[in-house]
Amino acid sequence: MSTALKTVVARQRMLLQGRLATSLIRLVEPCRAAWPDRAALERILVTALPTLASGKYLYVLDRDARQLTANVSPQGLLPEHWGRDRRERPYMAEALAGERFSLSPVYISRNARRPSLTAIQRIEDEEGALLGYLGADFDLRELPLTRELYEQPEQWLQLKGDPAIRGGLFDQQRVESLMDGHIDEILALIVELIAAHGVFHGKLHFSSSRATLWLVDDPFRFRILDYEDLADPGTCLAYPQRPYPLDAAIPLDRVAEVFRTFRALRFMDENIYLRSGSLNIYNGIVGLNFSCDGSHYMPWDDFLHKSLDFWIGTGESCALDGGGA
Structure with a gap:
């Protein structure tokens, strides 16, 4: 805890x-x-x-x-x-x-x-x-608790994953998914859904070519978009237009940069690569899960300050320094 x-x-x-x-x-x-x-x-x-x-x-x-x-x-x-x-x-x-x-x-x-x-x-x-x-x-x-809402600290959190996956990391290589083949168009669609269609939390599952979305109009239910949905820009028509929230923690002009960095992490190495990435615009937290099953949660600005060398050269993507939980 x-x-x-x-x-x-x-x-x-x-x-x-x-x-x-x-x-x-x-x-x-x-x-x-x-x-x-x-x-x-x-x-x-x-x-x-x-x-x-x-x-x-x-x-x-x-x-x-x-x-x-x-x-x-x-x-x-x-x-x-x-x-x-x-x-x-x-x-x-x-x-x-x-x-x-x-x-x-x-x-x-x-x-x-x-x-x-x-x-x-x-x-x-x-x-x-x-x-x-x-x-x-x-x-x-x-019990009559005060029921104060717990505020998650906005700090970098590392979590180690399955040791069996980490142990076999260099015996596996990234296999190109359907999403990988059209990643630029798909990222542009996700950014548009966040910027103008009320998506406040989006998670891209690169390996399985799907996305999970939460919308301000219906925040208690998530939507799943498969590859065919993501590859069609007309998917935007299924979601009402909504202005980008004024109280979002991340400025609108930095959202696309986060997703471009997801792209870079996806292709940075054949053994160590991004499996999924998420962004919540209200708390500004970026979530990452790598091929070694290491997971990270960090503020968007901290995320954008990290270089690819940081993730590959130091082993941080897999929480190899022992700092993960």
Whole structure:
């Protein structure tokens, strides 16, 4: 996970921890007063669950992390969980080590197979001796997160591909595709679709002679154009005219330069060559996938500053320097 993504996740966890700890600590005193009466504890949990935002299950464990109550769910009691030993569950580790409140990392639940969290609150008697634990499970989909949209950092990202492909790199050579034979006309068509027909994200698959397009008029669905579509300039007639967006990250007069550079990378070497290239004009990110299965994502201006010698001479196209993920 990238540092930026870790920061966003950590902030969400901090906010959740504060909310959930406040909710669970209110139940400590009633549970202590009812300890260890199973029926009384279950009545407390049944009453509390509707007040616990997005709670999926509530349960009480003894000091050995064995369940004293049924699971209390919005549908009622689930008595089959009584007596369940939770000592080995990862979310119990911090609680068993002495933490008064702990919030687990996100995990995939056993039954629903959905991202979930478990909060564990320590329960003590009046003298501070451990009685047991209060547990609460949450479905991540239902939790009151702030839901801030994660912003992808605009920096060069290298990703290594299949080692088997990299290992056989020099045993293969580029085979001319249908797109290769008419690449100038096809690139001109793609640039026109971006400049005047509402395409904001375009990806060219050179080896398979197809393109994948996303349009501002219908951004949730992509279109696939095969070689015959791409070889016919009349394809433009199928897409409404749209002005080039004012908030695009890349100036219109540099779009064609990006695609011309794709062409150069496609033919730069018989062993190391571009298999696919993409451009998103809103974030300005160029995506590249090479014959060695190395992938790169980088801002358009960084991309245009790189020479062919950079990609071939340094092995960067295949992430051979060990910097890829």
